Amino acid sequence: MVETINRREFLKKSAVLGIGAGVLFLPKGLRFALSQAEAEDYPDLVAVKGGRPEVMFDRAIKAVGGMGRFVKKGQSVLLKPNMSWDTAPENASNTSPALVANIVKHCLGAGAKRVVVMDHSIEYWENSKKSSGIEAAASEAGAVYAPAEKEGYYQKVSVGGERLNEAMVHESLLESDVLISVPVLKHHGGAGVSIAAKNLMGCVWNRMEYHSKGLQRCIADFLRARKPDLNVVDAYRVITRNGPRGGSPADVVAMGSLILSPDIVAADTAASMLLGRKQGEIEHIRLAAEAGLGRMDLSKLRIERVTLS
Amino acid sequence: MPSSRSYAFARAGIAYTILGLFVCSYFSRSTEWNAILAILAGGQFSAALYGTGVFGIAVICTLAVSAVFGRVFCSVLCPMGAAQELFFRIWRSGKARFVSPLKVRFLTPFLAGLAVAVLGEPLITMDPISNFGRGLSEIAAVLQGGAGWREFIELALPFFLVLTLAFFRGRRFCDWCPVGLTLGLLSSAAPFGMRISEGCVSCGLCEKKCPANCVNAREKTIMRDRCVLCFSCQAVCKGGFASYGKTWLAGFSGRREFLKASVARASAFFSCVLFLAGPSLSLFASRGGTLGVQREGNGGEGSGGHILPPGGGDIERYLSLCVGCQACVAACPVRIVKAKNSPHPELDYSGDFCQYNCTECGRVCPTRAIRRLSVEEKRRTRVALSSLTFEKCVVVTKDQACGACAEVCPTRSLRMVPYTELSVSGLTKPVFDEAYCIGCGACLAVCPAVPVAFSVDAVSQQTLTPGIRPTDGSEDVPPLPGLDEFPF
Numbered sequence: 055m056v057e058t059i060n061r062r063e064f065l066k067k068s069a070v071l072g073i074g075a076g077v078l079f080l081p082k083g084l085r086f087a088l089s090q091a092e093a094e095d096y097p098d099l100v101a102v103k104g105g106r107p108e109v110m111f112d113r114a115i116k117a118v119g120g121m122g123r124f125v126k127k128g129q130s131v132l133l134k135p136n137m138s139w140d141t142a143p144e145n146a147s148n149t150s151p152a153l154v155a156n157i158v159k160h161c162l163g164a165g166a167k168r169v170v171v172m173d174h175s176i177e178y179w180e181n182s183k184k185s186s187g188i189e190a191a192a193s194e195a196g197a198v199y200a201p202a203e204k205e206g207y208y209q210k211v212s213v214g215g216e217r218l219n220e221a222m223v224h225e226s227l228l229e230s231d232v233l234i235s236v237p238v239l240k241h242h243g244g245a246g247v248s249i250a251a252k253n254l255m256g257c258v259w260n261r262m263e264y265h266s267k268g269l270q271r272c273i274a275d276f277l278r279a280r281k282p283d284l285n286v287v288d289a290y291r292v293i294t295r296n297g298p299r300g301g302s303p304a305d306v307v308a309m310g311s312l313i314l315s316p317d318i319v320a321a322d323t324a325a326s327m328l329l330g331r332k333q334g335e336i337e338h339i340r341l342a343a344e345a346g347l348g349r350m351d352l353s354k355l356r357i358e359r360v361t362l363s
Numbered sequence: 364m365p366s367s368r369s370y371a372f373a374r375a376g377i378a379y380t381i382l383g384l385f386v387c388s389y390f391s392r393s394t395e396w397n398a399i400l401a402i403l404a405g406g407q408f409s410a411a412l413y414g415t416g417v418f419g420i421a422v423i424c425t426l427a428v429s430a431v432f433g434r435v436f437c438s439v440l441c442p443m444g445a446a447q448e449l450f451f452r453i454w455r456s457g458k459a460r461f462v463s464p465l466k467v468r469f470l471t472p473f474l475a476g477l478a479v480a481v482l483g484e485p486l487i488t489m490d491p492i493s494n495f496g497r498g499l500s501e502i503a504a505v506l507q508g509g510a511g512w513r514e515f516i517e518l519a520l521p522f523f524l525v526l527t528l529a530f531f532r533g534r535r536f537c538d539w540c541p542v543g544l545t546l547g548l549l550s551s552a553a554p555f556g557m558r559i560s561e562g563c564v565s566c567g568l569c570e571k572k573c574p575a576n577c578v579n580a581r582e583k584t585i586m587r588d589r590c591v592l593c594f595s596c597q598a599v600c601k602g603g604f605a606s607y608g609k610t611w612l613a614g615f616s617g618r619r620e621f622l623k624a625s626v627a628r629a630s631a632f633f634s635c636v637l638f639l640a641g642p643s644l645s646l647f648a649s650r651g652g653t654l655g656v657q658r659e660g661n662g663g664e665g666s667g668g669h670i671l672p673p674g675g676g677d678i679e680r681y682l683s684l685c686v687g688c689q690a691c692v693a694a695c696p697v698r699i700v701k702a703k704n705s706p707h708p709e710l711d712y713s714g715d716f717c718q719y720n721c722t723e724c725g726r727v728c729p730t731r732a733i734r735r736l737s738v739e740e741k742r743r744t745r746v747a748l749s750s751l752t753f754e755k756c757v758v759v760t761k762d763q764a765c766g767a768c769a770e771v772c773p774t775r776s777l778r779m780v781p782y783t784e785l786s787v788s789g790l791t792k793p794v795f796d797e798a799y800c801i802g803c804g805a806c807l808a809v810c811p812a813v814p815v816a817f818s819v820d821a822v823s824q825q826t827l828t829p830g831i832r833p834t835d836g837s838e839d840v841p842p843l844p845g846l847d848e849f850p851f
Binding site: 243 | 393394696697718719720721757761763764765766767769770771772773774775778779789791793809811812813831833834838840841842843844846849850851
């Protein structure tokens with residue numbers, strides 16, 4: 055059967071194409087205004103409290119226009135949780151498995167071709183993936199657990215940072231169209247806090263170079279290579295001191311919160327404030343903001359605060 | 364009535380299956396195989412003898428079965444035996460010849476004496492599971508890119524010698540093996556065994572097929588103390604004369620034969636005493652006796668750098684029980700249990716660190732040289748002690764944040780405190796509290812300083828620490844904002 059096209063349809067399609075082409079050739083300023091107008095429909099940051107992590111995520115993602123805004127049909131997604139430690143979810147050193155599973159479902163619901171979950175584990179990877187409960191939860195939700203325990207899974211990429219020039223980055227990061235950082239908020243003895251930016255260290259093989267070259271600077275530097283398209287900070291249970299591995303229930307506080315933002319600096323700033331830190335106090339967040347990798351001044355952002363009952 | 368071949372097939376199936384399982388569990392990097400490895404290694408005679416003494420269940424069962432039915436253990440359970448037979452079948456099957464007992468046995472006391480004199484560890488030097496395990500784990504280490512050639516030659520050479528000998532001559536190692544000798548002595552007078560009945564025409568087929576070289580076709584005899592019950596002779600015998608059955612009335616063909624066999628047996632007995640004395644003396648030593656086993660790395664203070672796997676206790680106890688089978692080496696998920704200067708594995712922190720929640724090495728140890736610790740106990744067992752040289756820390760040398768050691772320290776012996784009172788950038792430095800250190804080596808493994816700011820040293824005795832350093836309120840963290848509202 056030969057596909058035919060009638061005149062009305064032809065006109066319609068031409069019009070659409072024309073507008074599309076027109077937008078491309080619009081003056082830069084006007085195009086920027088248009089895109090801003092689109093973004094302004096949604097808040098820059100959503101903070102939710104008073105529910106299970108997965109429930110809070112449902113609410114937060116709805117506020118920013120649904121997962122479809124970040125994940126397009128047929129794209130592949132890398133979901134990067136914290137699952138470096140051979141500890142149970144109650145210990146709060148790994149991201150909540152239910153939250154990870156729910157984000158996987160949202161991604162697949164938005165038409166993602168493939169959702170990958172990975173972390174370069176610090177403790178023995180097979181134990182960490184089991185104890186954290188993330189591999190089981192994510193796989194059940196339809197994600198792929200990518201192994202990351204061998205150097206062969208990583209490729210050298212140029213970062214072009216001040217201290218971090220190049221890094222061995224996990225292949226799943228290079229293959230993915232969309233990167234979502236899903237950290238658990240926690241205290242960190244060296245970096246001060248461990249949130250979305252610190253979480254991305256788990257995509258890197260030569261992690262120890264961060265420590266020898268300057269931890270704070272390298273965490274900020276890595277964002278030049280790849281910034282997450284979305285950041286979901288799990289602050290349901292939070293290690294408030296002696297982090298990031300934890301181990302004592304006395305250090306874990308049930309904050310019951312979740313922060314979501316496409317802007318990694320904004321998400322990290324807001325989350326660090328949950329731990330009592332001041333804006334700009336954490337060096338790597340400040341350095342990232344100074345490098346223009348995101349916005350730190352929360353007073354200039356549109357924030358939606360939600361308390362679930 | 365099963366055909367004459369069915370015994371041989373069934374037995375070969377079991378023996379090679381066990382060999383295969385052994386090989387898989389030694390080569391696999393996954394901990395899933397460790398449950399199988401624990402059972403396989405635990406069933407080994409010498410390991411059971413070391414672990415539980417002469418009155419252990421596995422030891423008594425093996426001895427009793429051998430005394431009644433012959434060397435069943437050597438037939439199906441011993442992986443070294445099956446491996447030799449595999450090599451024998453490649454080329455020499457059908458070309459073997461009877462080897463007289465005197466010729467075989469005169470080497471045994473000599474080798475045993477040599478082992479005692481040179482190595483001081485007769486059983487470990489000649490033990491089948493120890494040699495098998497050492498060979499396999501060294502091959503695995505080389506294949507997985509983590510072995511030095513010196514260790515490979517030192518530890519795996521006997522394994523390759525045995526297999527080479529097997530390739531040319533059959534299961535000859537079994538004539539010198541301490542387990543084979545012991546069980547052979549018992550089975551030489553067993554009421555059941557292989558025998559050649561009336562009617563045999565001495566065609567010699569069985570002799571040519573015998574991997575143990577114990578069938579004498581001309582004399583129509585099978586030396587039952589050397590027979591490993593492979594049933595090859597039964598399978599190959601056209602007339603069904605070689606078969607398994609009652610043997611208690613079978614005599615010797617002549618006075619000369621009897622004398623030869625007796626001399627050989629006396630020699631075997633002498634070797635057995637030597638071999639068995641090893642673990643017995645060691646057992647006494649571990650029970651607080653004075654017969655300490657003097658070995659390298661055991662002189663004077665501490666344990667001479669030998670960091671024992673968690674559950675090893677102290678070096679005397681550990682060395683007196685360890686047969687060097689390398690099951691722990693195969694079991695360790697992060698491959699830090701390694702045999703370096705002796706067949707007795709120790710912890711090597713050059714590549715990774717001991718995992719806080721892991722008890723795999725103790726789980727598979729067949730002799731309990733590495734005790735089975737509960738996870739709770741393991742988390743508190745100090746296997747070594749770390750120490751921090753603060754001047755080498757990157758916080759000092761480079762004035763930059765790190766915290767890698769405190770991050771990985773599972774017991775929080777290491778924590779980060781403000782570097783100076785006026786620290787504006789939030790720079791923190793590590794502080795080490797050795798009371799909680801279990802010596803897992805995590806700090807050493809992650810320290811980015813060059814040279815490394817940590818050293819982890821062996822302790823003379825493994826002890827229990829109080830656990831995780833409790834939160835004492837001295838942590839330098841800002842007060843938390845109220846939980847009712849967002850602080851931004």
